Amino acid sequence: MKRAWIAPILFFLFLAVGCREEKRISLQGEEPVTPADFVRFFEPLSLPYTLSDTSLRTKPGDSISISLANIKAMLPDSVLKKIKLKGAGGRFYAIGKITVPDGETYLLIGQHSRSASLVVVCAFNKENKFIALLEALSMPRKKDISRSLVIDRRFLFTLVQQRKNNEGAINEGKEVYVLNEAAANYTLIMTEALDEKPTELTNPIDTLSSTHRHAGDYVNGKMNLVSVRDGRKADRISFFVHFEKKNGSCIGELKGEAFWKNPRLAEYRQDGDPCVLQFQFSAGAVTLREQRCGSRRDPDCLFDGSFVRKKKPRNKKKG
Numbered sequence: 001m002k003r004a005w006i007a008p009i010l011f012f013l014f015l016a017v018g019c020r021e022e023k024r025i026s027l028q029g030e031e032p033v034t035p036a037d038f039v040r041f042f043e044p045l046s047l048p049y050t051l052s053d054t055s056l057r058t059k060p061g062d063s064i065s066i067s068l069a070n071i072k073a074m075l076p077d078s079v080l081k082k083i084k085l086k087g088a089g090g091r092f093y094a095i096g097k098i099t100v101p102d103g104e105t106y107l108l109i110g111q112h113s114r115s116a117s118l119v120v121v122c123a124f125n126k127e128n129k130f131i132a133l134l135e136a137l138s139m140p141r142k143k144d145i146s147r148s149l150v151i152d153r154r155f156l157f158t159l160v161q162q163r164k165n166n167e168g169a170i171n172e173g174k175e176v177y178v179l180n181e182a183a184a185n186y187t188l189i190m191t192e193a194l195d196e197k198p199t200e201l202t203n204p205i206d207t208l209s210s211t212h213r214h215a216g217d218y219v220n221g222k223m224n225l226v227s228v229r230d231g232r233k234a235d236r237i238s239f240f241v242h243f244e245k246k247n248g249s250c251i252g253e254l255k256g257e258a259f260w261k262n263p264r265l266a267e268y269r270q271d272g273d274p275c276v277l278q279f280q281f282s283a284g285a286v287t288l289r290e291q292r293c294g295s296r297r298d299p300d301c302l303f304d305g306s307f308v309r310k311k312k313p314r315n316k317k318k319g
Contacts, residue, residue, distance in 0.1 A: 027066040027094065032073035035128035042097035042107055045151075049098070051108070053147040056117035056139045060093035060110060068092070071109075075122065079133050083111060083118060095119065100155060104131060104179065119149065121157060123179050123186075134177055134186040145194070154253075155179070157186065161194045189242070189253070203227050204255060205240045212237065218286045218307035223248070226286055226307045228279070231257055237266050239279070241288070245301040252297025277303055284309045 025041045027033060033041075071092050072080065090113035098106040104123050111118045117139040123131040134157060136149040150158040161173045173194030177186040189202055201223055208229035210216060214237070218226040223244040231237045240255045258266035258279055268277040275293035279286055290303040297303065 027070045028062075029067060030069045032070050035074065035124075038070060038074055039097065039105055039107065039124065039128050042094045045096035045098050045108070047098065047151060047153045049096075049151045051095070051119065051137065051149045053137045053139055056110070056112070056119065056137060060091075060112055064094045066092040066094055066109070074124075075130060075133070079130070082133065082135070083120065090116075098151060098155070102126075104181065106151075106155075106179075108136075121149075121186075123181075125181070131181055132179060132185045156189075163194060201225055201242060203240060205229050205238055208238055214281045214286075216312070217310045219310050220305060220307045224305070224307065226279075226288065228286070235260055237279075239266075239268070241277070241303065243297075243301075243303065243305065250298040250301035252293070252301065252303055254293070254296045254303070 025033060025037050027038065027041055032038075090111055093110050093112065095108035095110050097108070100106075104125055105128075107122045107124065109120050109122055111120075117137075118135070119137040121134040121136050123133075125131055136157070136159060137147055145161055145163045147162075148160045150160055152158070155178070157177045159175045159177070163171050171194055172192070174190075174192045175188055176190040178189055180187040187204055189204065191202065203217070203225065205227055210229050212228075212230050215228050215230055218228070220243075223242070225240070225242050227240040229238045236257045236259045238256075239258055242251075242253045244251050254268070254275070254277060256268055256270065258268040258277070260266050264281045266279040266281075268275070268279075275296055276291040277293060278289045280289065285306055285308050287306045288303045293303055
């Protein structure tokens, strides 16, 4: 009777041990693991996520170390040259990952030595192929400036700098990046200077042609922009919309193409995206109306609103 129990018990013990060994992944070896195992090794991070540069002073544990062989297997040589820390004493380590549903995965990778540290954000597509790298944090830094990386639920990457002024108040500057998979880079979409200069909004379609009669920039305050440019074909326009409402606490942004429904009405509607955004043009203005665009903005505000066309600067005649 006792022997009858031995076989099932041994079976489950072997099964448990086998599963545990199958899940255990190490990136410390000189033989690179598969790209899937490399990505799987990183622990998921919850959004919003903040990483301060003060955390770079702590020496990372051995369990999260990554060998140079594994780094070289995942990152192109041209990208490795951009990582500043080189030579003996510096080692790579895994910080965590953020996965976009049905989209890309972001891996936060650190490099640490006795005298310096660096954190980069590497983007990989669904096939675990490298897309782009963003240099996020580094040490040493200026003594009076602290830095941090903030990643929000819209997968925007904000590099924040803070410094105390003479009155003891804290001045803050920031750069906001978003992954541009088609261009294989991180695009800077907004900057706010640390020295309290007015915030500048970067228009990613500013250099596109603007021959259409409704093409131009429409504004409603410093940080509210509807930029319209010529489309790839005559039946559409290219657009970029950015707004900040409620003193900057509610932000929305959308970039894409809208198709003409009539001479004054263009509509953004894309397969797989519930968001519908209409552009109603009038003399010197455009009015936006949205339907189900919650994934493109914060929950407490809408794209709806009117924007006045910005006058183009006139070129002064010589002589």
